[in-house]
Amino acid sequence: MLKNRIIPCLDVKDGRVVKGINFLELKDAGDPVEQAKIYSDGGADEICFLDITASNENRETIIDIVRKTAKECFVPLTVGGGVRTIQNITDLLLAGADKVSINTTAVKNVEFVKEASKKFGSQCIVVAIDAKKVSDNKWEVFTHGGTNKTGIDAVEFSKKVEENGAGEILLTSMDKDGTKSGYDVDLLKKITSNTNIPVIASGGVGTLDHLYDGIVKGGASAVLAASIFHYGEYKIKDVKEYLNSKNVSVRL
Amino acid sequence: MNVTIVDYQSGNISSVINSFTEAAKGKVNLEVTTDINKIKFSDKIVLPGQGSFRSCINSLNQVKGLVDTLKEFVITNKKPLLGICVGLQMFADVGYEEAETNGLSWISGKVSKIDNQKGKFKLPHIGWNEIEIQKESKIFKDIKNKSHMYFVHSYEFIPEDKSVISAITDYSSKIVCAVEKDNLFGTQFHPEKSDKIGLKVIDNFLKL
Numbered sequence: 001m002l003k004n005r006i007i008p009c010l011d012v013k014d015g016r017v018v019k020g021i022n023f024l025e026l027k028d029a030g031d032p033v034e035q036a037k038i039y040s041d042g043g044a045d046e047i048c049f050l051d052i053t054a055s056n057e058n059r060e061t062i063i064d065i066v067r068k069t070a071k072e073c074f075v076p077l078t079v080g081g082g083v084r085t086i087q088n089i090t091d092l093l094l095a096g097a098d099k100v101s102i103n104t105t106a107v108k109n110v111e112f113v114k115e116a117s118k119k120f121g122s123q124c125i126v127v128a129i130d131a132k133k134v135s136d137n138k139w140e141v142f143t144h145g146g147t148n149k150t151g152i153d154a155v156e157f158s159k160k161v162e163e164n165g166a167g168e169i170l171l172t173s174m175d176k177d178g179t180k181s182g183y184d185v186d187l188l189k190k191i192t193s194n195t196n197i198p199v200i201a202s203g204g205v206g207t208l209d210h211l212y213d214g215i216v217k218g219g220a221s222a223v224l225a226a227s228i229f230h231y232g233e234y235k236i237k238d239v240k241e242y243l244n245s246k247n248v249s250v251r252l
Numbered sequence: 253m254n255v256t257i258v259d260y261q262s263g264n265i266s267s268v269i270n271s272f273t274e275a276a277k278g279k280v281n282l283e284v285t286t287d288i289n290k291i292k293f294s295d296k297i298v299l300p301g302q303g304s305f306r307s308c309i310n311s312l313n314q315v316k317g318l319v320d321t322l323k324e325f326v327i328t329n330k331k332p333l334l335g336i337c338v339g340l341q342m343f344a345d346v347g348y349e350e351a352e353t354n355g356l357s358w359i360s361g362k363v364s365k366i367d368n369q370k371g372k373f374k375l376p377h378i379g380w381n382e383i384e385i386q387k388e389s390k391i392f393k394d395i396k397n398k399s400h401m402y403f404v405h406s407y408e409f410i411p412e413d414k415s416v417i418s419a420i421t422d423y424s425s426k427i428v429c430a431v432e433k434d435n436l437f438g439t440q441f442h443p444e445k446s447d448k449i450g451l452k453v454i455d456n457f458l459k460l
Contacts, residue, residue: 005380
């Protein structure tokens, strides 16, 4: 039976792990390579790096982090942030990333998803969707770390990226991110029931029950969290033991 | 011992290189190449594969003499080869991803899309799944039954002769996830991404 994945996410800025509240107020949370190794040794099913400043700054820093991490962690490594060209993807994959997540560029030009998945295979193309609730039962796609409103419906966009060869969707609720009040379960349900590719839930985890809700109520194939792991509130092992005790299948 | 990872532009093989480098530390001389002469004289070959069956076969065919060299290595000289993911799938006679494409015909069978029961199971099959070991296999030495391995695929290898199957996994149906036929080994899962247990599979192959 396929297990539900637990993915610690490391938001990286200028080579350091940070975590903000609603994408702002960044706090320092350590060295990314060291952190990744701790998570991987602790049983993380996958590691995710998001380069949150990559849109404007030098890409070499993140590539160097990926290169070092990939030599020590032997679980899948997903890297996102500022991926705009086929060359960006090639560089990350050569450095040792297994999957690359595309956000703003996918929204601007969905053909890029198609081109990337054709070239590298769907297995390594993740589309990251940042969605914000705009009215009852309706969510809109935002870009540029949540600052740009696009007018695009999140459900329609999810279907579109699937058609264009995305292998997974990394779905972040902009309303919930950094609040520790739980995933936007309605949004998750909406997207998981309208697509046939795995969805990774992101944004809002504060307790172990939130992770349970993302999987059981939201239908996510994987749950991603940042701050609950960085500040040592929970270890990956705690999460897995808890979920297992509630009959959610995980890799122990 | 010389082990060669065949680099035939089949997509991202960095993880394969990293994991084999880790497992090979100080024991094995590891080469990553498409140089036919180096391949010929190596003791073992690793054949990775990402992307579609068709694109991998096309890439293999692009390297002059590579398919014949591999065939001679495996079939005539009977030296060990490990195929990973599409690297395993290519052992088949035929694959149906994108368009019908002839495989290497090393193990009779076909590669078809996983029947996901009309959307009941999401595809690709991504993540950690348990392997059910079907027969004693040299690459599963000291690996417990029901160990977790990392998968990413939408197509499955269906061999004609079921006795080659060394492990299966459960995803909508029982999917073949490892084969062993004499000197020929293949895993549908990615040992290079399967944590310590995956490194053990690689170590077993290197120790053959």
